[in-house]
Amino acid sequence: MTGGLDIPGPGAAPGAQAVAFAAGLIDRSGKAPVIEAALAHRTGRPRPLPVRAVLTALLCLALSERPLFLTEVTRLLFSQLPPASRRLLGVPGTATTERAFKAAYRRVRYCFGQILKVADPSALPKNRLLTQDELKARTKPMTPDQATAARDRLEALVNGLLEASVSVLTEAERAAFDGCTGLDATPVPLFSRGPSRRAGLSASDPDGGWYVREGDHRAREDDKGKPLRKICWALEATIATTARPPGAPPATPNLAIGMAMARPGEDPGGTGARVLASAAARGHKAGWLGYDRAYTAALPDRFHLPARALGYSPVMDYRADQLGIQASSGGTLLVEGSWYCPALPEPLITATARLRDHAIGRDLYDQQIAARACYQLKRKDGPDADGYQRLSCPALGNHPGLMCPLREASLSPRDGRPKVLQPPEEPPEICRQTAITIAPGIGARYRQNLPYGSPAWHARYATLRNTIEGLNGYAKDPAHQALAQPGRRRVRGIAAQSLFTALLLMAANIRKIRAWRALTASDQAGITRRARRRRTSLRDYLPDG
Amino acid sequence: MASAGREDTAGAGLGMLPAGRVTAPALRGLCRFADTRGVPASREFWLDYDVIEAFCVAGLTGRASSTRGTYRSALYRLAEAAHGPAGQRATPFRGAAAPAPYSPAERAELAAVAASQRVPAKRSSALAMVVFGIGAGLRPGELVALRGGDIARHGRQVLVHVSGPAARAVPVTAGYAGRARQLARRAGSGHVFRPGPADRSYKNFVTNFARGLAADPAAPGLSMRRCRSSFICGHLAAGTPVDELLAITGICQAESLARYAPLVDGAPPKAALRAWDKRRRWP
Numbered sequence: 001m002t003g004g005l006d007i008p009g010p011g012a013a014p015g016a017q018a019v020a021f022a023a024g025l026i027d028r029s030g031k032a033p034v035i036e037a038a039l040a041h042r043t044g045r046p047r048p049l050p051v052r053a054v055l056t057a058l059l060c061l062a063l064s065e066r067p068l069f070l071t072e073v074t075r076l077l078f079s080q081l082p083p084a085s086r087r088l089l090g091v092p093g094t095a096t097t098e099r100a101f102k103a104a105y106r107r108v109r110y111c112f113g114q115i116l117k118v119a120d121p122s123a124l125p126k127n128r129l130l131t132q133d134e135l136k137a138r139t140k141p142m143t144p145d146q147a148t149a150a151r152d153r154l155e156a157l158v159n160g161l162l163e164a165s166v167s168v169l170t171e172a173e174r175a176a177f178d179g180c181t182g183l184d185a186t187p188v189p190l191f192s193r194g195p196s197r198r199a200g201l202s203a204s205d206p207d208g209g210w211y212v213r214e215g216d217h218r219a220r221e222d223d224k225g226k227p228l229r230k231i232c233w234a235l236e237a238t239i240a241t242t243a244r245p246p247g248a249p250p251a252t253p254n255l256a257i258g259m260a261m262a263r264p265g266e267d268p269g270g271t272g273a274r275v276l277a278s279a280a281a282r283g284h285k286a287g288w289l290g291y292d293r294a295y296t297a298a299l300p301d302r303f304h305l306p307a308r309a310l311g312y313s314p315v316m317d318y319r320a321d322q323l324g325i326q327a328s329s330g331g332t333l334l335v336e337g338s339w340y341c342p343a344l345p346e347p348l349i350t351a352t353a354r355l356r357d358h359a360i361g362r363d364l365y366d367q368q369i370a371a372r373a374c375y376q377l378k379r380k381d382g383p384d385a386d387g388y389q390r391l392s393c394p395a396l397g398n399h400p401g402l403m404c405p406l407r408e409a410s411l412s413p414r415d416g417r418p419k420v421l422q423p424p425e426e427p428p429e430i431c432r433q434t435a436i437t438i439a440p441g442i443g444a445r446y447r448q449n450l451p452y453g454s455p456a457w458h459a460r461y462a463t464l465r466n467t468i469e470g471l472n473g474y475a476k477d478p479a480h481q482a483l484a485q486p487g488r489r490r491v492r493g494i495a496a497q498s499l500f501t502a503l504l505l506m507a508a509n510i511r512k513i514r515a516w517r518a519l520t521a522s523d524q525a526g527i528t529r530r531a532r533r534r535r536t537s538l539r540d541y542l543p544d545g
Numbered sequence: 546m547a548s549a550g551r552e553d554t555a556g557a558g559l560g561m562l563p564a565g566r567v568t569a570p571a572l573r574g575l576c577r578f579a580d581t582r583g584v585p586a587s588r589e590f591w592l593d594y595d596v597i598e599a600f601c602v603a604g605l606t607g608r609a610s611s612t613r614g615t616y617r618s619a620l621y622r623l624a625e626a627a628h629g630p631a632g633q634r635a636t637p638f639r640g641a642a643a644p645a646p647y648s649p650a651e652r653a654e655l656a657a658v659a660a661s662q663r664v665p666a667k668r669s670s671a672l673a674m675v676v677f678g679i680g681a682g683l684r685p686g687e688l689v690a691l692r693g694g695d696i697a698r699h700g701r702q703v704l705v706h707v708s709g710p711a712a713r714a715v716p717v718t719a720g721y722a723g724r725a726r727q728l729a730r731r732a733g734s735g736h737v738f739r740p741g742p743a744d745r746s747y748k749n750f751v752t753n754f755a756r757g758l759a760a761d762p763a764a765p766g767l768s769m770r771r772c773r774s775s776f777i778c779g780h781l782a783a784g785t786p787v788d789e790l791l792a793i794t795g796i797c798q799a800e801s802l803a804r805y806a807p808l809v810d811g812a813p814p815k816a817a818l819r820a821w822d823k824r825r826r827w828p
Contacts, residue, residue, distance in 0.1 A: 344583075345582070345583030345584065345585065346583070346585070347580070347583035348582075348583035351583075364580065364581060367581035368581055368582075368583060371581055371582045371583060403595055414594065414595060414598045415598070415602065416598050416599045416600075416601065416602025416603050417595075417599065418582055418599055419593065419595035419596065419599070421584060421585065421590045421593060421596070422585065422590075
């Protein structure tokens, strides 16, 4: 296997092989030496426990599906590891008595705290229930630039770790990825209650926020003032995952390739763009990008334009108030993400809105979406390096798909093509010119390359969305990584939680790769397509006896 | 719910229309089709000839062509009341590829075939096809109308004065000039091709004659299209100026010569011919 790594089999207690594998992944991430360099002091007693050992021990715990407790790290490093593994990690001695264990635990805690100190973007005090004034008094002074720099260091750390888990794939396995990416944010509940309004006390982990399932994940009450029920004190992990084209055979496992954490609903577009930029910077291909309506509503300058600049082609859905005409340029209409002729009939413009209002059925809707295709502007050139695109009227060219009285040559022969029955009385630019140029910023929030509602859009969107939601569920499986169980990640603060989440996603990636390799090793050709599950069988109807 | 909506709009859109055994189902189908295409619900738009045609082509897929024709007729009858008779629109099409010109060997063989006809009248008519086809590029109708008096000597050239819609004077190619004069002298004031009483308006007058020639089965068929193609390709190869070539061939647009260009090395490209047309239109 060129470039990849062999994965040791699953087991409860990490053996020498598992520790070597975990240490190899930490080394591949290249982050331990960076942290050591940042913590280096010319004076004082040298720190006895290396950063690499603590990170490796945490990864061992994640890989063996154990809670990420620092006591467990201490137990693993000082009591459970074989001598060869301790030597490999540079762990001094063992802890055989309770007193020695406590001393070792202090060393582990100190080292972990130092790791977090390098990349903690939060100035808030943790582990205390404080009043507003106390919270303000204890908040460390930190400028926005310092916070941004620390956040960038934290994201570089977690994405470096994730990349190490992806690097387990061989070149051939990685080559099958064609750039399809799913992006989504998922709550990571915190081991803390939220701030109490009644007592006026802060949360013991004040870096979190209230996560609300509905809306933009922030509002705690619905439009009638009724408190929303699905709510928890959490951070929001924005995760990017690789995906396959619709219906394609599984040539590579779908892995998490990027991650960032933030308060729920806080700048989802900017966080998503940072995750995509990190993935692109690490050499992952940019292709179709699927995301949910939360990102559609983001500011174009924060998300959509950066994503396009990175080379991604968005595939998105719209809220009810975003349907129909979304923008216009030179007389053309941006209807649900695509540019159309200004004479697009009204029933075709409002087709999706009427479907959601149950005014029309699915069959008629599909036919109307198909009928839109004739009115779609033809791509003449571009988009160029600046993102400008040349589009021309659909009734132009040697074989126009549309008949238009404003384009005399398109009117013959009478062969069943659709005809513009109500051309604009004052023809706009698109009706007068051969082509028009559309700037990248026009309708940037809504533009997408696939016609909304078409079978191609449905297949692509469903695949990308199911992939990312599947990954979220996979990482939250209580029997394995249990990302949604805050009791298994008790150190507070966004830095610790980001590190824990990254380690759990690494473990989820490794679990996926192990399962995928086990499947392919048994039958290389047989994995091309798994048979659909059959819901019924004639045998179910056999009479008793 | 959706179908009920359609029925209502159908009624509102078409108003009172005669419902016959054929018309009613055709109208129902047209309404449904118009709904899927987003055509505004109005009699004016639904009975547009292009909408009806689109319905017959795209909305009746899977139906027998006879059914489509029946529906089209029924709907056209209704449309006639709303929009008047259906006008004809010319179908734009690419010019057919030009027929291959005769090679020198084929031309010699054709002359031999003409000379070997048993009846003298047939012999001279066959020769007239070769001489005025390859040597002057006449169209079949022009050959049929040609009389001996239309051919005259002008200095060292022999000119053919063509009458009809593309009237012009064509200099006969040097190799055929002598034979052209002989044929003219022989015809006198009568027709050069198939002299004597005949229905000259018959459209296959020349083709049927050529088909009846006695010839070796391996010999090339005598065709006025190939003869004219040989004449035009010969001039293109010789570098005759475009305006002069248009004048002697009776062709209006230089772009029409483009179909012959692939057969001739060094012929002007289509873009150049098109540009020539533009220059002539807006000097």
